[in-house]
Amino acid sequence: MKKLMWGTGVVSLLIWGISLLLLPENTNMDIWFWRKQLIYVTGVASFAYMSLIMLLAIRPKWLENPLNGLDKMYRLHKWAGIWAISLGVVHYLIKLSKDILILYVERGAKGPREDWFLDIFRGAAKDLGEWAVYFSIAMLVITLWKKFPYDKWRIIHKSLSAFFLVIVFHGVVLSPSEWWLQPIGMFMAVCSLLGSYCAVIAIFGRIGAQRRFSGKVESVEQLANGIVEITCNLGKNWHHTQGQFAFIKHTALGEQHPFTISSADKHDGRVRFAIKSLGDDTTLLYHSVKVGDKVEVEGPYGCFSYNENSQTEQLWVAAGIGVTPFIAWLEGLQEQPEKAPKVTLHYCANNEQEGVYAKRLQALTETIDNITLVIHYSEQEGYLTADKLLQGTAQNTPIWFCGPSGFAKAIKTGMQKAGRDLALFHNEYFEIR
Template sequence: MATFRRWLPQIALMVAVFLMLLVSNPREDLPTVGAIYAGMLAFSAMSLNLLLGARLRPVERLFGGMDKMFLQHRQFGYLALAAAVAHWLSPPSFPQFLAACDDLCKSAIEAGEIAFNTLAILGVFSIVRRWTFRGWRIPYQWWKWSHYLLLIAWWLAFFHLMQNRKMPAVYQQMAEILGLIGAACFLLYLLGWVLRMMRTKAYVVETVTRDQGVTGIRAHPRGKGIRHRAGQFAFIRARKPGLREAHPFTISGGEDRDGVVQFNIKGLGDYTKRLHADLKEGDTLVVEGPYGDFRYPDREGRQVWVAAGIGITPFLSFVRSMPDQIRGKVEMVYLVKTAEEAVALEEFEAAAARVDNFRFTLHPSAEKGRWPGVTPGPDLKAVLFCGPPVLRDMLKKQFGRKLHFEYFEF
């Protein structure tokens, strides 16, 4: 059931395009109708990916956060690739309309072939990037820049859809309708790009701390900073070689009006290790955001917060902005291998002493063994989690919709 819900947007698109084709009362043979359906489905999925890539806040809220929106972005990409392959393997044929295919029509047909090849190459590149070969994987920046080439594939597919006159008028009308919808998605993508530039602010790095492989960053804005709430994240990059690619990180503090932001970043990949080694006080940090919808429910009842490893960062922002009085009861557990690995332990202990109804427990597995898990009960209203996917999936099976989390896999 969970898998069905995860793929529900793609299923909805498949049904919508099918119903649209069904209304046209197709009279051709099944392979021909199927090929038309696959081609229109591929273009529709590519267009929706443009809309998701725009990072518009209403769309983000519709999907329940950017993490889930980008998960859908990836799945629409898989759908577009699969539909394009089906369309390419068995393209529709209308010999009776060959005479109507002028030079522009022929160019549109060739554009469709180029669009498919481009989509196929970049799709396989994106899939392969998720694999690791003997400790090496395709660098993020290679994938990011190659991803922009999908805009070329979309434009070629758009031209193919709008100018391929070698088919009955009823199908051409459908193609033009989908083309106009796709053009609207492209315009919204451009709008999103403009809004992202407006949400991008320059900061000056005040302090950089390094402890147990975790880089702590505190920065103040040059001019007006971003406005965010506890639990949100931002894309950050630095204006220096090796750190110019934007990556998402949770904002671990700085919800005050002075615009200061704080990050606690674990050196796990190439970029974060360079950040750990090269970022200095006085450097310029470029921050885009905020994004995300990870927050704790402000209501009566019991809730449990579970942080594992560097998944502590959103909870750190929670306790830094938490008032002395909160509704309900919060039980927080911080899972680490050893107590020495804990980040900002003193802040959580101070919050437990300061805030009524907030209890904090550190669980170092090397000392206490395996964590027994969350104790369920009728008074349990929510479980908030940030950490490794294996533990997240275990909690998801146990608590279902009571579990609040972000995928953070984009």
């Protein structure tokens, strides 16, 4: 993820650097020249990150494995957005510096400007660019403000596709005409075409269209602690790997919601989801979803899968609803328990009442000799700390984690203190925004 983030910035900088080398030898490189160049380089970099955002938004299948899953792609999408908006704000502030700079530095006469057929749109492009800055700042604020309702955020977030087309118009019109015969022009053209293609897919609701399956709800079961299990039949063309997740679309949910698959693929088209009431539309799910209801599932997505060939003992840590991929893993091992790696599975809950999957985990692990189940109830024995988790394990022990982000951070901090390599920590990110 970091390589793609930094790579996008470095490529933008190099492309801009080449445009400098192609300038005429008699170019006056005064402070006004460098102000304009800073406007250009921040604009190009921001535009490149915007294009990356649009590419990630359509959930391309070919990027899943290189980025280690859709959850990581969404995390990259978020950070690319932060960088794009930050650079866009800097781009705009440098533009505004003219009125201050002119008070202290005399500006030479402008040279003649070559006629460019897009110049008739310059006024509109400048105005739209200014409004785009305000909109992007507002979008960043409500994205980072976790209390802003998810359903309303999704509606506003959808408008980013149209927003990108505005940015394309702004960038193409205001780019120097000589760029289009240089590498920087080719770079801008590729970003414009790629991003616009992705934006059109998003606008017409075609994201994930090739991975959608229609089916019916077969069962709905209310468990304790606000958890609902829904089993759907999607037909025999549906297949998934244990540990993946999918987007569910049902009238009770309104917009698509991502949920982890909690069942193994038995090649019969049946798939089970465990959904915990977390607010928004999921709270009344049990009373809204009925057997026989039509449902649309998009997926599967994700690369959260343990190393079955590992000779090193593994630690699996499940907390709360994060237990679902581990249940799918264990179900997948029932027919061939001898293929299970050496594992200690830690299941964490506040108390016995909230540990709704304890009995199911016990039943699933009883048939697999290589897997040892340890149940932790924090109200009785305190929280599972990194020290407790790592005690008696080798330095190269991998950890597979699925649970709250705060818990994940605590374990990673403990691993660092113990001199463990964080590359051994594997987890899924629940946060979509």
